[in-house]
Amino acid sequence: DVKVTQSSRYLVKRTGEKVFLECVQDMDHENMFWYRQDPGLGLRLIYFSYDVKMKEKGDIPEGYSVSREKKERFSLILESASTNQTSMYLCASSLRSRAGPMNTEAFFGQGTRLTVV
């Protein structure tokens, strides 16, 4: 089974702190994603990466950055945490669909609930 592991289930940080959210997948997937989940808004894409050291902005990248130094690991960084970044963060991975649409399923981690106080 594909496993996507997020380093923390719950995290409490202070305003202004630098925060790292870590995600590791064990299925050699090329694509990795960070989403933010808020009630009534569904999941919104923050950043994604389709290869090591490659990254693309999603729909809401402001206040975030990412790092992908190894294929299996994708980190989300909050440079200076703010209270409006209190949310559930979900990491996902998927195969690159070079063979057509058959490999487009995304697998999700358990989520990290971040509270910024």
Add this chain to the structure above:
Amino acid sequence: AQSVTQLDSQVPVFEEAPVELRCNYSSSVSVYLFWYVQYPNQGLQLLLKYLSGSTLVKGINGFEAEFNKSQTSFHLRKPSVHISDTAEYFCAVSQGGYNKLIFGAGTRLAVHP
């Protein structure tokens, strides 16, 4: 830009009753459609997907969905729900490639005894 609209934010239903969760998408090109389920305090799990072929798609836990291109809809159905189906359900669309999923706002299904 693509978008997904889930028409109901909450759906209450009694156990063993049928249920339909509605999803509409906007796109002028071919799309791939997904339904995911999120149980309390868990990540998302794939229920079913439409990539091509038959417009009626069967998934896990007795769920099915029908792709209707003319109405740009992908409604999720189950003929008889259980208490354990209580969860939040998300409809999503992708254009393949990097598989960037665009999600709807979610529908919270509450099954009552």
